[in-house]
Amino acid sequence: MTIALQDNVIRLIGSCPAEDGETLLQHLLTNPAAQIDWQGCESAHTTVIQVLLVSGRTVRGPAGGPFLERFIGPALARFNRQV
Amino acid sequence: MNEFMEQFLLESRELIVQAIDDLMALEAKPGDKESLDGAFRAFHTLKGAAGIVEFAAMARTLHAAEDILALLRSSTGAVSPNVLNECLACLDLTSRWLDAMQANGGTPPTAEADADEMIARLAGSMDIDESEKAVAAIPPGGDWLNRLQNAAGDQFFGTLTAVRLVPDPEAFFHGKDPISAIASLPKLLIVDLAPTDPAISLEAMNTFSCNLEILALTRAPIGEIREALHGFGDRAEICQLIPSQMPALDADHLARATAILEAQIGLLREEELGGLLGRLASAGRASANTLRYIGKSALAAEIEAASAVALAQGKAGPLITAIETALQREATSTQSTNTPTAQIAASRALRVDMDRIDALVRLTGELLVVKNTIGHLARKLQNHEGPEAVSSALHDQHARFDRLTAELQRAVLRIRVLPLRTVFRRFPRLVREIAGDVGKTVRLIIEGEGTEADATIVDALFEPLLHVLRNAVDHGIETSAGRELAAKPAMGTVIVRGRQDAENILIEIEDDGAGIDVDRIRTVAAARGIASEEALSAMPDAEAVDLIFSAGFSTAATVTGLSGRGVGMDSVRAAVGRLGGTAGVRSRRGIGTTVSLVLPFSLMMTRVMTVEAAGQAFGLPLDSVLETTIVSRSAIAPIGSGRAFVLRERTIPLINLAEALGLTCDEADRQSAKIVVVSTSGQIGGLEVDRLGERLDVMLKPMEGLLGGMRSVSGTTLLGDGRVLVVLDLQELFA
Amino acid sequence: MNGSSKKRILIIDDAALIRTYYRSALEVRGFIVEEALNGLEGLEKVLLQSFDLAIVDVNMPQMDGITFLLELRSKQLPVSGVPVLVISTEAGIQDLAAARRAGANYYLVKPIKQEVLAEYAAVFCGAPQ
Numbered sequence: 015m016t017i018a019l020q021d022n023v024i025r026l027i028g029s030c031p032a033e034d035g036e037t038l039l040q041h042l043l044t045n046p047a048a049q050i051d052w053q054g055c056e057s058a059h060t061t062v063i064q065v066l067l068v069s070g071r072t073v074r075g076p077a078g079g080p081f082l083e084r085f086i087g088p089a090l091a092r093f094n095r096q097v
Numbered sequence: 098m099n100e101f102m103e104q105f106l107l108e109s110r111e112l113i114v115q116a117i118d119d120l121m122a123l124e125a126k127p128g129d130k131e132s133l134d135g136a137f138r139a140f141h142t143l144k145g146a147a148g149i150v151e152f153a154a155m156a157r158t159l160h161a162a163e164d165i166l167a168l169l170r171s172s173t174g175a176v177s178p179n180v181l182n183e184c185l186a187c188l189d190l191t192s193r194w195l196d197a198m199q200a201n202g203g204t205p206p207t208a209e210a211d212a213d214e215m216i217a218r219l220a221g222s223m224d225i226d227e228s229e230k231a232v233a234a235i236p237p238g239g240d241w242l243n244r245l246q247n248a249a250g251d252q253f254f255g256t257l258t259a260v261r262l263v264p265d266p267e268a269f270f271h272g273k274d275p276i277s278a279i280a281s282l283p284k285l286l287i288v289d290l291a292p293t294d295p296a297i298s299l300e301a302m303n304t305f306s307c308n309l310e311i312l313a314l315t316r317a318p319i320g321e322i323r324e325a326l327h328g329f330g331d332r333a334e335i336c337q338l339i340p341s342q343m344p345a346l347d348a349d350h351l352a353r354a355t356a357i358l359e360a361q362i363g364l365l366r367e368e369e370l371g372g373l374l375g376r377l378a379s380a381g382r383a384s385a386n387t388l389r390y391i392g393k394s395a396l397a398a399e400i401e402a403a404s405a406v407a408l409a410q411g412k413a414g415p416l417i418t419a420i421e422t423a424l425q426r427e428a429t430s431t432q433s434t435n436t437p438t439a440q441i442a443a444s445r446a447l448r449v450d451m452d453r454i455d456a457l458v459r460l461t462g463e464l465l466v467v468k469n470t471i472g473h474l475a476r477k478l479q480n481h482e483g484p485e486a487v488s489s490a491l492h493d494q495h496a497r498f499d500r501l502t503a504e505l506q507r508a509v510l511r512i513r514v515l516p517l518r519t520v521f522r523r524f525p526r527l528v529r530e531i532a533g534d535v536g537k538t539v540r541l542i543i544e545g546e547g548t549e550a551d552a553t554i555v556d557a558l559f560e561p562l563l564h565v566l567r568n569a570v571d572h573g574i575e576t577s578a579g580r581e582l583a584a585k586p587a588m589g590t591v592i593v594r595g596r597q598d599a600e601n602i603l604i605e606i607e608d609d610g611a612g613i614d615v616d617r618i619r620t621v622a623a624a625r626g627i628a629s630e631e632a633l634s635a636m637p638d639a640e641a642v643d644l645i646f647s648a649g650f651s652t653a654a655t656v657t658g659l660s661g662r663g664v665g666m667d668s669v670r671a672a673v674g675r676l677g678g679t680a681g682v683r684s685r686r687g688i689g690t691t692v693s694l695v696l697p698f699s700l701m702m703t704r705v706m707t708v709e710a711a712g713q714a715f716g717l718p719l720d721s722v723l724e725t726t727i728v729s730r731s732a733i734a735p736i737g738s739g740r741a742f743v744l745r746e747r748t749i750p751l752i753n754l755a756e757a758l759g760l761t762c763d764e765a766d767r768q769s770a771k772i773v774v775v776s777t778s779g780q781i782g783g784l785e786v787d788r789l790g791e792r793l794d795v796m797l798k799p800m801e802g803l804l805g806g807m808r809s810v811s812g813t814t815l816l817g818d819g820r821v822l823v824v825l826d827l828q829e830l831f832a
Numbered sequence: 833m834n835g836s837s838k839k840r841i842l843i844i845d846d847a848a849l850i851r852t853y854y855r856s857a858l859e860v861r862g863f864i865v866e867e868a869l870n871g872l873e874g875l876e877k878v879l880l881q882s883f884d885l886a887i888v889d890v891n892m893p894q895m896d897g898i899t900f901l902l903e904l905r906s907k908q909l910p911v912s913g914v915p916v917l918v919i920s921t922e923a924g925i926q927d928l929a930a931a932r933r934a935g936a937n938y939y940l941v942k943p944i945k946q947e948v949l950a951e952y953a954a955v956f957c958g959a960p961q
Contacts, residue, residue: 378913
């Protein structure tokens with residue numbers, strides 16, 4: 015299980031595959047107030063990052079994987095500031 | 098509208114016509130190489146012009162069209178009508194943009210959206226051509242490089258590769274993970290993400306479809322990046338950015354010098370052997386001059402020596418070594434190079450008729466004869482020959498010398514002279530366009546275009562004359578219906594007439610329109626508070642008509658796109674005034690209006706540097722300005738009753754300009770002082786000012802009236818915005 | 833810079849607008865400017881007059897900037913030693929490389945601001961501080 019919902023926190027864990035995009039989307043739609051945490055996330059498929067981007071929500075980090083932390087985190091933050 | 102905009106519009110229109118001609122020729126004769134080349138070049142030049150006026154939407158639209166024409170040039174097949182149509186549509190769109198710019202002065206607000214659509218159409222036109230439907234072209238990205246630059250901030254320097262990846266929406270089904278592909282790029286600097294549809298929401302999104310625009314910047318060479326993203330085909334736009342595009346470089350002239358020196362090494366290391374001596378000599382000159390520019394004359398001399406050795410040996414080695422040494426020493430040098438930038442005296446080039454140069458040559462010859470004769474007479478005197486003979490000969494020579502100097506003076510003045518034709522000839526086309534825009538028919542008659550005046554005056558006449566002509570066509574000439582009622586020919590007439598009148602040039606712009614409604618002028622002037630009602634009713638008509646030159650006056654009932662640019666006839670009077678001339682107007686109801694400009698034949702300009710003190714602008718004669726500098730307040734020490742600072746181990750007295758002029762200076766708690774270092778009768782002094790301004794050529798007028806008695810002032814001139822610039826006499830200031 | 837040592841710059845570009853734009857940038861800084869409409873005309877000018885710098889476009893009719901460079905560098909000194917600044921709309925690294933192979937001393941990308949151009953011209957002409 016690479017996406018877990020617990021205590022109103024959606025955790026991304028390990029390497030999230032393509033199908034996790036849809037799972038994450040469903041979690042977000044059914045739990046509009048849930049927080050997202052990717053501290054345990056090593057890497058994530060584009061489908062997952064696309065959902066994070068569109069959600070506009072802050073992701074609790076730092077991300078587990080260096081690419082996510084260094085490049086994707088700042089990109090999401092920049093996009094959220096613009097919108 | 099500035100001079101570039103004016104020329105941009107004129108020239109772009111010509112290019113459009115040329116491109117249309119070539120495209121039509123291509124349609125008649127598909128595959129005609131010459132027409133295709135011509136069209137390509139016209140699009141290319143149009144794109145360049147758009148770049149100059151910073152019209153990004155136009156530049157990228159034309160770039161897209163140019164790309165298509167470039168493809169056609171490299172393919173052998175005939176050009177399909179579809180492609181031609183889209184290219185013509187592209188020119189049509191550009192033409193509409195130009196019209197909008199002419200009318201409003203700025204780039205049209207819809208341009209970006211128009212450009213997106215046009216680029217998509219152009220891309221589409223090629224798709225249909227290809228027998229197998231290729232991967233759909235990448236959607237237009239607008240200014241993605243700029244966005245990337247903003248995101249990258251200060252990482253945006255050096256040689257970079259930029260990527261814009263907009264994966265196919267089906268990418269996930271093809272097993273692709275675009276962001277992972279980006280993650281695997283070497284030397285990644287930054288990634289930027291945006292949904293292709295900015296309005297997308299969680300509720301509406303489809304997680305199985307990829308709708309992302311991914312931008313990335315890396316320091317890896319473009320080849321590596323191309324290879325890494327090969328699988329995305331056309332969906333990945335990859336380009337290499339070369340250092341000169343980096344704004345950081347322009348900010349720092351040391352960095353610029355380094356880049357230029359490195360480029361010379363690059364040039365010298367090229368394996369191509371052709372023209373070796375030329376490469377050596379040019380690289381040597383470029384390197385030495387670059388070093389000289391940053392104040393390293395000793396290093397420059399070393400480069401020159403090495404260059405001579407290299408040329409003698411026919412080998413690049415010695416020069417490369419010398420440049421490398423210079424680069425190292427420059428890098429390790431601790432000496433501050435933060436000296437002010439070079440200041441070069443202004444000059445404007447002028448095309449001069451050969452006959453006039455010949456006249457000077459002839460005069461020079463005659464002067465030489467006089468000089469020789471006087472020398473001969475001097476020797477006679479030395480030899481104690483009869484003083485009567487010498488004295489009479491000397492008298493003759495003096496008369497001849499007198500005549501020659503007068504001729505020389507005239508000949509020199511004539512060199513700076515241009516015929517009015519150089520500005521008049523631009524008007525027929527412009528007047529036709531202006532008339533067309535307001536739905537009138539007007540003929541323009543030009544008289545006396547051979548009249549000559551100082552080149553500076555002739556050049557500066559274009560804007561004010563165009564403004565008067567606009568007014569004449571737009572407000573002076575009636576509509577054809579109105580003219581019919583007044584029993585006038587349907588076509589209006591505007592005459593532009595130039596003639597010399599003693600020492601002056603007289604230019605008249607005469608129209609046979611409705612004339613100026615003086616009562617309306619009085620009403621408007623009263624409403625605008627330009628003069629009191631009593632004063633206005635007591636005012637003779639001729640004087641009231643003159644009020645159109647007052648600031649902020651505009652009587653047009655409807656402000657049209659043409660004349661309604663917020664500039665009135667006051668700008669005409671100001672422009673003419675700056676040249677030392679006057680503007681006047683005569684008008685008869687129902688008969689027409691004549692605006693006359695009287696200008697001096699020649700003028701002497703003074704170069705000044707503007708500064709601000711106590712909120713006012715002052716001019717300093719540029720020939721006494723040595724440099725400008727910024728000095729920390731702690732480095733300014735009181736000396737006796739005054740103050741001084743140290744510049745390059747030299748103590749320089751400092752006065753505050755506002756104080757010295759007896760103006761209230763808000764003793765700011767600024768950390769540093771802006772200082773103009775000036776030299777006056779051999780003395781060097783510093784003037785503290787609030788702001789440093791620009792350099793201007795002005796025509797000085799002596800002080801009159803109240804200001805006439807003001808100390809330390811050498812004259813005044815009008816600034817472009819109508820303010821009076823007081824030019825200071827530095828000698829009096831430091832006395 | 834005194835009157836006798838004014839630096840001379842040759843602008844080679846087929847677009848009149850660009851030439852005017854460069855000219856006005858350079859003349860206010862005291863340079864003497866000559867113009868040529870293409871490489872061929874540029875070559876004629878450098879053979880007849882001496883220049884401190886040539887500013888050259890790449891894409892031009894009759895003779896392009898690259899051919900101009902190759903021709904220029906193959907002439908006798910001092911003509912062949914005129915420093916050349918190429919300013920082109922093409923921003924690719926391969927365009928830079930082609931210009932350098934042909935003998936360009938530096939490469940800038942259009943559009944270029946007037947102040948920046950004037951600054952580069954001053955650097956190449958070694959305008960003293």
